[in-house]
Amino acid sequence: MSSLRKIIVLLLVLLAFGALRLKFERQMLTEFRDAGLMREQNHLESRDRIDQTSSAVALGGLRTLVATFLNLRAHGYFERQAWNELQDTYETIVNLAPQTRYYWETGSWHMAYNAASYYLHESSRPPLRRKELWRSSILQGRYFLERGIGNNPRDWSLHASLGHMLRDPNKLPAMRDRDAALMAAHEAYDRSVELGCFSPMLNQRLSLYCLARVRGRESEALELARTLHEDPRHHKPTLLILLYVLEFDADPDQDAGALALRIFGDAKTAYEALAHHWRGNREGYPMDGVAQGLARMEGLLGIPPLQSILGQKLAPGFNPDDWFK
Amino acid sequence: MSESTPTPAFKASHASRMVTLSLHAFTQLVRMKVFYFLAVFAVIVIGSNFFDMAQHQGPESVGANVLRNIKSWSLGAMALFAVVISIVATALLLPRDIEDRTLYTVLAKPVPRIDYLVGRLMGVLLLVFVSLAVMDLLMVAALHLRTGMVMEMQEKMAVGRGWPEEAIQSLKQETLASGVNWQLQAAVLAIFLKVAVMAAICLSVSTFSTSTLFTTVVSFLIFFIGHFQADALDFYLKGVEAGTSTFSQYLALGFSLFIPNFQLFNVVDGLVQNQPITLLMVGKLVMMACYYVLLYTLLAWWIFSDKEV
Numbered sequence: 001m002s003s004l005r006k007i008i009v010l011l012l013v014l015l016a017f018g019a020l021r022l023k024f025e026r027q028m029l030t031e032f033r034d035a036g037l038m039r040e041q042n043h044l045e046s047r048d049r050i051d052q053t054s055s056a057v058a059l060g061g062l063r064t065l066v067a068t069f070l071n072l073r074a075h076g077y078f079e080r081q082a083w084n085e086l087q088d089t090y091e092t093i094v095n096l097a098p099q100t101r102y103y104w105e106t107g108s109w110h111m112a113y114n115a116a117s118y119y120l121h122e123s124s125r126p127p128l129r130r131k132e133l134w135r136s137s138i139l140q141g142r143y144f145l146e147r148g149i150g151n152n153p154r155d156w157s158l159h160a161s162l163g164h165m166l167r168d169p170n171k172l173p174a175m176r177d178r179d180a181a182l183m184a185a186h187e188a189y190d191r192s193v194e195l196g197c198f199s200p201m202l203n204q205r206l207s208l209y210c211l212a213r214v215r216g217r218e219s220e221a222l223e224l225a226r227t228l229h230e231d232p233r234h235h236k237p238t239l240l241i242l243l244y245v246l247e248f249d250a251d252p253d254q255d256a257g258a259l260a261l262r263i264f265g266d267a268k269t270a271y272e273a274l275a276h277h278w279r280g281n282r283e284g285y286p287m288d289g290v291a292q293g294l295a296r297m298e299g300l301l302g303i304p305p306l307q308s309i310l311g312q313k314l315a316p317g318f319n320p321d322d323w324f325k
Numbered sequence: 326m327s328e329s330t331p332t333p334a335f336k337a338s339h340a341s342r343m344v345t346l347s348l349h350a351f352t353q354l355v356r357m358k359v360f361y362f363l364a365v366f367a368v369i370v371i372g373s374n375f376f377d378m379a380q381h382q383g384p385e386s387v388g389a390n391v392l393r394n395i396k397s398w399s400l401g402a403m404a405l406f407a408v409v410i411s412i413v414a415t416a417l418l419l420p421r422d423i424e425d426r427t428l429y430t431v432l433a434k435p436v437p438r439i440d441y442l443v444g445r446l447m448g449v450l451l452l453v454f455v456s457l458a459v460m461d462l463l464m465v466a467a468l469h470l471r472t473g474m475v476m477e478m479q480e481k482m483a484v485g486r487g488w489p490e491e492a493i494q495s496l497k498q499e500t501l502a503s504g505v506n507w508q509l510q511a512a513v514l515a516i517f518l519k520v521a522v523m524a525a526i527c528l529s530v531s532t533f534s535t536s537t538l539f540t541t542v543v544s545f546l547i548f549f550i551g552h553f554q555a556d557a558l559d560f561y562l563k564g565v566e567a568g569t570s571t572f573s574q575y576l577a578l579g580f581s582l583f584i585p586n587f588q589l590f591n592v593v594d595g596l597v598q599n600q601p602i603t604l605l606m607v608g609k610l611v612m613m614a615c616y617y618v619l620l621y622t623l624l625a626w627w628i629f630s631d632k633e634v
Contacts, residue, residue, distance in 0.1 A: 010624065011583075017620050018582030021613070022558070025586050028609055029555060037595030037602060038588065064597040065401030068394050072376060099598040102390055198492040198499075 036099055039063075067097040074110075083115040087140065094148070104148025105161050112141020112165055116174070120323055127324040134320070138174035141165065156195035160203060163188035167210050169283045173320040178284075179214045186210035204228060205239055212242045213284055222246040240264060241277045241285070248289025256289045257296030271297035275309050342436055343444040350448020353421070354414050359452065362410075366402055366460050370467045373398040388475030392503045395471060396597050399464035400512055404593065406460070407453050407520040408548065414449045415527035416540035439626045442528060446622060449524050454517060461513050465505050472504030503599060511607055512596040518614035519590035523548055525621035526585065532629040551587035554580065585617050 032038050070093045077086035090107030097103055115137040119130045142165060149158045165171055166185035175181035189207035193200045208228060212221040225243040228234040244263050248256060264270035274294045277285070291310055298308055305311075373394040422428035422445075431441055476497055483493045527544040534540040560569070561577040590610065592602060 006628070010628070013620075013624065015579075015582050017616075021616060022581065025589060025613065026558065028589055028606075028613065029586075031606065031609075032589070032592060032595070035595070035602070035606065036598075036600040037592040037606070039594075062401045062404060063594045064393075064397045068376075068397045071390075097594070097598060099595070099600060100393065102393065196495070198495050199488060201489075 039098065063096040064100070067093045067100070067103065070096070071103065071106075074107075078110055078114065081118055083111070083118065083137070086110055086115070090144070094144075094151075098151045101148070101152065101155050101157050104145060104152070104158055108141040108145040108148070108161065108165070110141075111144060112138045112171060116141070116171070131320060131324040134324075135174045138165075138171050142175075154195055156192040156197040159188045159195065160192040160197055163192065163203070163206060163210070167206065172284070179216070182210045182214045183217070186214070201231075201233060205234060205236060208242065209238060209285075212246060212286060218246055218249050218286070222250055237273050237276070241273055244274075244293065245277075245286045245288045245290060248292075249286060252288070255296075256292035257300065259289070260293040260297060267297050267300040271301055271303075278309055279312070339437070339440055342440045343447060346431070346436075346441060346444025347447035347451055350418060350445045351451045353418075354448065354452045357417075359410060359414070360456070360459075362406055363456070363459055363463075366399075366406065367463055369402045370395065370399050370463050374467065374471060388471070388478060389500075389503065391471060392468065392475060392500075393597065395464065395468050396509065399460065399467070400509075400516070400593050400597060403457060403460045403464070403513065404516045404519075407457055407516055408523060410456060411449055411453050411520045411524040412527050412541055412544045412548070414452060415446070415524045416531055416534075416537045416544065418445050418449065419531045420537050438629050439622075442532075442625050442629060443622060446524060446528050446618075450521055453520050453524070457513055457517055461510070465509070468509075469505050472500060476500050508596045508599070508602060511602050512593045514607065515590050515592050515596075515610060518610055519587060522585060522587070522590075522614055522617040522621070525618040525625070529621045529625040529628065532625045532632065547584065548587065551585050552591075554584045554586040555588040557581045557584075558586075589613060 029038070070089055074086050074089040074093065077083075077089060087107075087110075090103065090110065093103045094100075094107060116134050119125075119134040119137060122130060125133070142162070145158060145162045145165065149155070149162065152158055163185045166175070166181045166188065172178055172181060186207050189203045189210065193203050193207070197203050205228065208221060208224050211217055211224060214221070221242070225239065225246050228239060229243050240263055244260060247259055247263070248254065260270040260274065261267065264273055270293065274290050274297065278287075278290055278294060294310055295308075298305075298310075374391060376391070376394050419428070422431070428441075432438065479496055479500060480493055483496060488496075523544065526547055527540060530543050530547075531540040534543070557577040558581040561574050561581060564574045564577065592606075592610070596602060
């Protein structure tokens with residue numbers, strides 16, 4: 001057979017076999033993509049961000065390998081406090097390995113915690129500029145985590161991490177709407193419990209701690225606090241305090257002393273818990289009935305008015321303006 | 326002289342001939358000291374244990390990154406080594422057989438050319454299989470040891486933080502799932518299948534190629550281009566809606582028809598990230614790989630059948 005004829009036959013065979021496999025291959029690709037085993041190919045964004053060699057390696061089905069090396073590079077940026085490069089690198093990493101929880105959490109942690117803390121203490125920029133950078137770092141960290149959840153909606157840890165971030169009193173002032181952020185944290189904790197987190201009881205309580213701080217949701221929070229209180233394993237100081245303040249909020253005319261004794265068991269425990277709450281309320285928990293309860297417990301314990309904790313000033317809440325003076 | 330039933334001359338079957346040729350090819354390749362690369366692989370696996378990044382969360386984060394590193398680096402190295410070995414070994418075989426005149430000796434005997442080609446291909450695949458199996462063993466051993474260490478550290482930290490027993494058990498389950506499991510073996514199988522297809526393509530190229538270098542370069546090109554096949558097909562299918570020029574569309578279609586789709590075998594990334602794969606999916610991958618290997622081996626035979634040697 002002449003060479004030309006051979007080549008023509010060869011091409012025809014390849015075409016015919018190609019046509020035969022095409023439909024089946026396409027179905028397989030769709031099936032694998034739906035199962036999360038591979039991603040759509042058109043990741044121009046990540047292809048643009050990584051160099052040619054890494055791009056070739058990633059293309060060869062080794063995206064996670066490139067991601068691990070970029071993670072090492074990102075650690076270098078972290079040590080050098082090169083936050084913009086670090087953010088860019090994590091954007092690429094999560095493009096390459098979107099199903100790896102660690103990258104979403106670490107990227108978000110670097111932005112919302114490390115970069116934000118850096119701008120808080122950095123002295124080379126004017127205060128207003130630092131404040132804006134601090135705020136935007138936290139918001140970027142939040143957005144990053146939310147994108148992680150969008151990519152992995154069934155990952156409890158990402159939901160819990162979002163909850164931790166949004167309930168953090170150091171981060172809350174950066175949020176435009178404090179109540180909405182706390183509500184989002186409450187929902188994130190609930191979702192992490194639904195998805196089977198390692199410590200469901202802790203996350204249930206954390207969910208309550210967020211809801212209790214949302215203005216206008218007191219009755220809902222009280223209901224949740226009562227439900228959790230039914231299980232003695234939930235009897236932790238913060239939960240008992242919140243049950244107390246929410247019960248008092250629901251009925252401000254009731255006897256604060258009787259309520260405190262009912263919830264805490266005895267005057268000494270009640271006094272210590274209420275005093276601790278009074279002194280350390282930087283997290284913005286409600287304070288309904290705390291002063292009344294303390295007054296009643298001081299009476300019961302015979303604490304002289306001069307030593308009353310109510311004479312002490314309340315700790316000021318967090319105000320970012322003070323941090324950037 | 327009475328007629329007696331003639332003693333049947335020993336006539337080897339296709340299978341036995343192929344096995345003999347494949348073992349010969351395997352021995353030939355082993356003598357080239359290809360297994361030295363395993364020392365490099367061992368260094369990579371051990372090295373991946375030392376890149377533990379700063380942790381920012383509770384016990385669940387301890388060591389999670391190291392386990393992923395071991396899997397990702399090991400599977401990555403396996404894929405790279407396996408592809409290089411398969412292409413270079415296949416590209417070397419035919420020219421070497423011609424050079425040391427083994428080919429003439431073999432073909433002078435009643436050995437069909439298809440047996441010769443399949444035997445050589447099987448030799449290369451055996452080499453790749455043994456290499457992958459050894460690398461797999463090293464990876465599994467390292468991962469198993471490290472998983473145990475990670476679980477111990479996590480338990481210590483969790484107990485220190487007062488985690489309840491059920492939470493600790495749940496954490497252990499999750500860590501175990503990130504350790505040695507069958508999903509990893511599916512990833513290794515996917516690498517082997519991809520490499521088998523590549524070896525078959527390389528064999529076809531080597532039947533008409535004039536040099537080892539040409540075969541190697543063309544095979545690597547096909548390997549990389551094959552990862553764009555899915556893009557080309559997407560372009561063709563979406564191009565119809567997007568109003569792309571007819572010429573571009575047909576070019577993309579032709580490309581998707583001629584070039585094998587290597588993206589299909591890139592399930593390793595998903596498996597490293599603990600995405601589940603079903604037995605049916607693995608079966609489909611095997612089928613697709615067999616389809617390609619068969620096609621390219623037949624093409625190689627067809628080209629080689631009337632080649633002057």
